[in-house]
Amino acid sequence: MGISVVGLSKKNMSTVLVYDIVIVGGGLSGLALSIEMARKNYKVALLEKQSYPLHRVCGEYISHEAWPYLRFLGIHPEQESLPVIQELIISDTTGKLLRHSMKNKGGIGVSRYWLDNRLVDIARYSGVDVIDQTNVDRIHATPTQYRIETNTGFTYLAKAAVACYGKRSSLDKYLNRTWFMERSDFIGVKYHIQYDYPKDQIHLYNFEDGYCGMSHIEQNKSCLCYLTTANTLKKYGSIETMEDEHLSQNPWLRKIFLQADFYRHKPLSISQVSFIPKDIVTQEVPMLGDAAGLITPLCGNGMSIALQSAKMMAVHLSLFMEGKYSRTDWLTKYEREWKSTFAFRLWAGRQIQQLFGKPSRTNPAIAFLQKTPWLTSALVRATHGKPF
Ligand SMILES: Cc1cc2nc3c(=O)[nH]c(=O)nc-3n(C[C@H](O)[C@H](O)[C@H](O)COP(=O)(O)OP(=O)(O)OC[C@H]3O[C@@H](n4cnc5c(N)ncnc54)[C@H](O)[C@@H]3O)c2cc1C
Structure with missing residues (x-):
């Protein structure tokens, strides 16, 4: 257990706080890791730039594999009346449907607003100092500790970051990650809507240059979330016109945009969504969740990967904190395990995504998968992991 010392740094007169572990970013991976390490009695600061509670652009379908870990963290999906999703419906760009049972592989629908906020409560209860509205500007590894500088005038020192x-x-x-300079054309858009369809289904609608997922979440709402390109948006000038004139060429999406009740008229959106492989450790700073690599959303398990990477990190980090690993052991062993567990799934997701967004490829591929359910199962298997 570390001690917290408050002092003034001579260099820039910022206040210095000392922790055992500082976690930068309070999404799923950061929250899960902070809970694990605080339960082991380490003094943990979780620094998050936004303020809780918050909505995020995400399809909000969390695959079945994460259930045991969610329970370990303190969330019991079966007690929360969250919709259990067991059937995948894919529409090609013309509206033709493929149905596929996911009885052993499905998941649950839950909003990030609900899920992240619940984890924030658990983190605080476990003793984590959850510090939101704090942007981390720099992380620097010295031979013995990490120095984390923020925009709030506080500098944090910790044995691990x-x-x-x-x-x-x-x-x-700031960390000079090489892929950062490569621009990505993908954008994501999300709504919460009310729309009538079976609760146990997840729908994936294709349109030219993108796809849109829809599944139920808590309180009878659904999440409608799509990925397309900035170029397509530029062509139509606004999200609304793009939805009316472009996405609505898929008849199912046309029906949804006409008939669904939208909770907020304005959607949440993000740009520069990139799926290129990233470095897992940069300048002695280990990366978790999407910071280490983002799986294409059509696979529906980025959240599970974020949680599993936290579980994995907790094991290696504990050995480092206990003095059983050197810093090099900690970082190299984590990196090796991350690559052997996730690299293939992320690669498979990128290959499958290439089938989507181009009607000349998407529509024959869906027609073929319709006739080969074993292949659809194999693709679902390739992108989903085992329960952890
Ligand atoms: C369009 C789209 C749809 C998706 N749909 C699904 C789906 O249906 N199912 C699924 O499982 N996954 C889905 N994903 C993926 C999933 O959302 C992510 O994999 C998951 O959120 C990763 O969690 P994380 O902890 O790595 O990052 P996040 O949850 O993004 O959290 C990162 C946090 O770090 C904070 N932060 C960033 N910079 C700083 C800084 N400098 N200082 C302090 N804080 C900082 C951010 O504010 C944020 O809160 C989707 C992704 C996209 C883009």
Whole structure:
């Protein structure tokens, strides 16, 4: 257990706080890791740039494999009346449907607003100092500790720091991550809607240059979330026109945009969504969740990967904190395990995504999968992991 010392740094007169572990970014991976380490009695600070509670752009379907770990963290999906999803319906760009049972592989629908906020409560209860509205500007590894500088005038020193800051952050630029300079054309858009269809289904609607997922979440709502390109948006000038004139060429999406009740008229949106492989450890800073690599959303298990990477990190980090691993052992063993567990799934997700978004490829592929359910099962298996 570390001690917290408050002092003034001579260099820039910022207040210095000392922790055992500082976690940068309070999404799923950061929250899960902070809970694990606080339960082991380490003094943990979780720094999050936004303020809780918050909505995020995400399809909000969490695959079955994460259930045991969610229970370990303190969330029991079966007691929360969350919709259990067991059937996948895929529509090609013309509206033709493929149905596939996911009885052993499905998941649950839950909003990130609900899930992340519940984890924030558990983290605080477990003793984590959850510090939101704090942007981390720099992380620097010295031979004995990490120095984390923020925009609030506080500098944090810790034996260990872990980066859980998601798909893209100014920190990527600061840490000189090479892929950061490659621009990505993908954008994501999300709504919460009310729409009538069976609760146990997840729908994936294709349209030119993108796809849109829909599944139930808590309180009879559904999440409608799509990925498309900035170029397509530019062509139509606004999200609304793009939905009316482009996405609505898929008859199922046309029906949804006409008939569903939208909870907020304005959607949440993000840009520069990139799926290119990333470095798992950068300048002695280990990456978790999307900071280490984002799986294409059509696979529906980025959240599970974020949680599993936290579980994996907790084991290696504990050995480092106990003095059984050197820093090099900690970082190299985590990196090796991350690659052997996730690299193939992320690669498979990128290959499958190439089938989507181009009617000349998507429509024959869906027609073929319709006739070969074993192949659809194999694709679902390739992108989903075992329960952890
Ligand atoms: C369009 C789309 C749809 C998706 N749909 C699904 C789905 O249906 N199912 C699924 O499982 N996954 C889905 N995903 C993926 C899933 O959302 C992510 O994999 C998951 O959120 C990763 O969690 P994380 O902890 O790595 O990052 P996040 O949850 O993104 O959290 C990162 C946090 O770090 C904070 N942060 C960033 N920079 C700083 C900084 N400098 N200082 C402090 N804080 C910082 C951010 O504010 C954020 O809160 C989807 C992704 C996209 C883009």
